[in-house]
Amino acid sequence: MWKTIFRRLLLMIPQIIILSILIFIIADFMPGDPFTGMIDPNIDPAQLEAQREAFGLNDPLIVRYFRWAGNALQGDFGRSFNFQQPVTAVIGGRMGNTIRLSLLSTIFTYGIGLPLGIMAGRYNETVFDKGVLVYNFVSFAIPVFVLALLMVWIFGYNLNWFPSRGSVSISANTTWEIWWSRLYHLLLPSITTAILGTTSIIQFLRSEIIDAKVSDYVKTARSKGVPIQKVYTKHIFRNASLPIASGFGFTIVALFTGSIFIEQIFNFRGMGFLFLQSINTRDYSVIFVLVMFYGLMGLIGTLLSDLILMAVDPRIRID
Amino acid sequence: MATNQDAEAAVLSDDMAASSPPMGIKVIVREFVKDKLALFSLILLITILVTVFIWSFIVDQDQVTQVSLWDSYLPPMSMSEDPFREGTRFILGTDSAGRDIFGLLLIGARNSLLLGWTVTVVTSIIGIVVGILAAYYAGLVDNIIMRIIDFIMIMPQLMIIIIFVTIVPQYNVFTFALILIVFNWHGQARFIRGRALTVGRLDFISASKTMGTPSLVIMLREMMPNISSLIIVNLTLNFAGSIGLETGLSYLGFGLPTGVPSLGTLVSYATNPDILENRAWVWLPASTLILVLVLCINYVGRALQRSADAKQRLG
Numbered sequence: 001m002w003k004t005i006f007r008r009l010l011l012m013i014p015q016i017i018i019l020s021i022l023i024f025i026i027a028d029f030m031p032g033d034p035f036t037g038m039i040d041p042n043i044d045p046a047q048l049e050a051q052r053e054a055f056g057l058n059d060p061l062i063v064r065y066f067r068w069a070g071n072a073l074q075g076d077f078g079r080s081f082n083f084q085q086p087v088t089a090v091i092g093g094r095m096g097n098t099i100r101l102s103l104l105s106t107i108f109t110y111g112i113g114l115p116l117g118i119m120a121g122r123y124n125e126t127v128f129d130k131g132v133l134v135y136n137f138v139s140f141a142i143p144v145f146v147l148a149l150l151m152v153w154i155f156g157y158n159l160n161w162f163p164s165r166g167s168v169s170i171s172a173n174t175t176w177e178i179w180w181s182r183l184y185h186l187l188l189p190s191i192t193t194a195i196l197g198t199t200s201i202i203q204f205l206r207s208e209i210i211d212a213k214v215s216d217y218v219k220t221a222r223s224k225g226v227p228i229q230k231v232y233t234k235h236i237f238r239n240a241s242l243p244i245a246s247g248f249g250f251t252i253v254a255l256f257t258g259s260i261f262i263e264q265i266f267n268f269r270g271m272g273f274l275f276l277q278s279i280n281t282r283d284y285s286v287i288f289v290l291v292m293f294y295g296l297m298g299l300i301g302t303l304l305s306d307l308i309l310m311a312v313d314p315r316i317r318i319d
Numbered sequence: 320m321a322t323n324q325d326a327e328a329a330v331l332s333d334d335m336a337a338s339s340p341p342m343g344i345k346v347i348v349r350e351f352v353k354d355k356l357a358l359f360s361l362i363l364l365i366t367i368l369v370t371v372f373i374w375s376f377i378v379d380q381d382q383v384t385q386v387s388l389w390d391s392y393l394p395p396m397s398m399s400e401d402p403f404r405e406g407t408r409f410i411l412g413t414d415s416a417g418r419d420i421f422g423l424l425l426i427g428a429r430n431s432l433l434l435g436w437t438v439t440v441v442t443s444i445i446g447i448v449v450g451i452l453a454a455y456y457a458g459l460v461d462n463i464i465m466r467i468i469d470f471i472m473i474m475p476q477l478m479i480i481i482i483f484v485t486i487v488p489q490y491n492v493f494t495f496a497l498i499l500i501v502f503n504w505h506g507q508a509r510f511i512r513g514r515a516l517t518v519g520r521l522d523f524i525s526a527s528k529t530m531g532t533p534s535l536v537i538m539l540r541e542m543m544p545n546i547s548s549l550i551i552v553n554l555t556l557n558f559a560g561s562i563g564l565e566t567g568l569s570y571l572g573f574g575l576p577t578g579v580p581s582l583g584t585l586v587s588y589a590t591n592p593d594i595l596e597n598r599a600w601v602w603l604p605a606s607t608l609i610l611v612l613v614l615c616i617n618y619v620g621r622a623l624q625r626s627a628d629a630k631q632r633l634g
Contacts (some may be wrong), residue, residue: 015470015473018470019470019473019474026482026483026486027482029486137614137617137618137621138614140617141559141613141614141617142610142613142614143563143566143567143609143610143613144567145566145567145570145571145586146586146606146609146610149586149589149595149602149606150606152595153589153595153596153599153603157595157596164592257475260477260478260571261567261570261571264571264590275478275481276481276571279481279482279485279573287482290478291474291475291478291479291482294475294478295473295474295475298472298473298474298475299473302473
């Protein structure tokens, strides 16, 4: 197993390098540079040019790439021109928000998805099952931003149950109040994310349980006298949850990446929001690191999923 | 004697007609007759499509996009306050620049549908070609294609598309469609390849190869018809996905260029909290239309999917 992990990690290195080169070239095509915004009649163009020269923006692409890569290997990802801070500090400052949001979303996703999937599979062909199927169909089809907007509009503005934007209220003073306010702000976006995330969990659990109900091992368990409740919790659930386990690697990775649409609509200052902000201010040192980070997370997610599947299902051996 | 035999043959052929399974389009018709909701979705979808396309060609785009500050943010069903357009009634109200929301909705829907359909068809064609090539030649070709697809898959799709949208020098509808196509074909190719691999292993393909049938003929005349039902299903489901992606990007402001209204552009008015809360007529119709379209297309797609698989059929 360790050999597999090691080999997979080695294989990731060329992919990361290719990705970084590609993004570096793309970033080079971006119109304007961090100094474009400073152009105004009172500033001497020659001065700006000197600034560009000083920051090494006029060097050839290859020189800049190797300088960037060399610094990156030492943990220095450059400075954000917009925030006047190191990129790592900017991203680190936002990651906390995103992780909190994703953690709560994940809890809600499994909290809604597991019981609905299990019940729909166990009592399939009932009214409840049909209801779950309708919910599942709608949550699969609806675009993120449409659902999020409707949620904000209905629950945030019209019913006033939840705050509609931001991640913490300004009036919160004590530590306890701040944490409570944070949680309160997280509820609506995380429920929205959860509604969209349950599709595959319900789908897989339901169909696996329906298949398992008539399988031989369940009949054996029943005929030797295992109570029906125990058959479901101990026998069927273990088997039925295998397909869900395969997606768990991506769930873990999604904790760090968040969603551009959700963060934009709820005005929630996390990683996705930072990306949009950086795109609009042409802060390409931040964009570059963000895209690299997301790409890396995608790679790790695939690896984790394979490993988790290997761990929970002894029949699967990946080499 | 002869008449007796004829009669027997007639009975036999009647029997065969009764017992032979329905084929092709008949299966689909049966599925839709059986599933009333699917039939309803199909009718609703066709009604929307016909309305949108006929109306958007009748409606004069210049008249719809005419700016008038007198008419700014008129609520639905109100009359124009502009002395130059007296007597005009705005069924769904107007936006900040006094443009008719209903007209914008129709033109936006037309643009979103056309773009979504173009992207879907082109990515499907690329996906079919690449997928069948990979499945037919297997080995090295398959390996190279799959590595490329794997690489595109690890890239954060939405981010890369947004970056490309901001860096393209001459940004217009064509380049936007091109960007969407470049970052969307891989899913289709993967799907088609998976299905084509199973078809490619069947005996009749090997037999055809031994007989010396040209590769192109095997791929086009033998492999493709066997996955054609999947292609149709995939086309429908991806159409809904493309509409979602385009309107989403337009909502964020990285979609169809300004001057080409999309349903997403109308929804993007909602980024302003005041409009979101107090002037729902500006963005709500577009959001609802996106929702209805996507749900209908998906439901029709599911019905097609069931009719493509004999085990799942209702009819």
